[in-house]
Amino acid sequence: MAASRIRVIDLETTGPRPPAHGVCEIGWQDVVQGADGRWIVNEERGQRLVHPGRPIPPVTMAIHHIIDADVADAPLWPQVAPSILRPEGGLLALAAHHAAFEQRFCTPALTGGAPWICTWKCALRLWPGSPSFSNQVLRYWRMPAGLDRALGLPAHRAMPDAYVTAHHLRDMLNQASVAQLLAWSAEPGLLPRVPAGAHRGRHWPELDLDALHRLAADRDEDVCFTARTELRRRGESGSVEPPPPPQGSLF
Known part of the structure; x- marks a missing residue:
């Protein structure tokens, strides 16, 4: 499994900069390589609320609509992250749209040093004609095959956003090698x-x-x-x- 699975991660947080800010939700969606060599979005997905260890500011509540009461009884980030970022069976890589943001919170200590694919950087290379390169603009500009509209909503929640990103990643992997996507992501x-x-x-x-x-x-x-x-x-x-x-x- 480790050689054929990439896990897409999306975080909702109290702000952009740890340790001043914390995670309040994580979502994930796996992309796996089939026997025919083609990559697909499978059924392995989920999301977990996380106690961020501080109040959620109104300006970020207005983006993801997660309020303090939602996470009052949720576990802390160090309790949630390891099993999601380092699942049984292993991973070839982690991925996210604008992966630099997720990497601030998903540190090497939590991921085991897994490499990252940035689907934003890869979209710039593979689909330069897009009018914009946000996750949602790419979604509606490209209309990826098989994307269930209901599963991809609401936007700005962790699992729906990871699900959408995974469809971009699937199509990228079927156009370019993992090694190429990792190389672009490192620049x-x-x-x-x-x-x-x-x-x-x-x-x-x-x-x-x-x-x-x-x-x-x-x-x-x-x-x-x-x-x-x-x-x-x-x-x-x-x-x-x-x-x-x-x-x-x-x-």
Whole structure:
């Protein structure tokens, strides 16, 4: 089983940064490889409420609609996580959409050092024509075969979101190897279009060298990585610092 199962994880939390924030729900959905070599979404799925160890702020209640009363009697994260993140039989990898978020809470100590596939980063590579790369936009842009609409709702709850992500992962695994998805996931995101600023929405080959060099020094690691990748594609150095701005007049 370990060689043919990947578990998709989704978390609902009190906020984005542990230890200041805690997990209040975990959902999972397995994707397995069949005898014919094709990957499928199977029936192994579930969710558990978790006591986050602190009150849930109203701003996050408004996203997932989990309130303090829902988790008052739930177990703490260290009690819940190990059996889900390290199930009997083992896993080839864990996966999540924007996996960096889940990895903040699902630490190597809890996962046993399992590798992660980020379906957001892989979607950028495999489906660059999508109008956006959120889990739900990909769901409705792609309309994955076999996705039960009711099981995928409500959005922003752990199991439905993991279930939707698993359908993206299944299709990715049937297009590219596990090794390739892991390699893409280990790098910053390769953005199909400029996400913000004066060139927002433009494709990278449309930009001139000056714009690319400036974006190659951007603080956003995905923007920086993509700009440097485009510079290397053109035979330019991806590490060249942007030219200094012109000196203004003193008068």
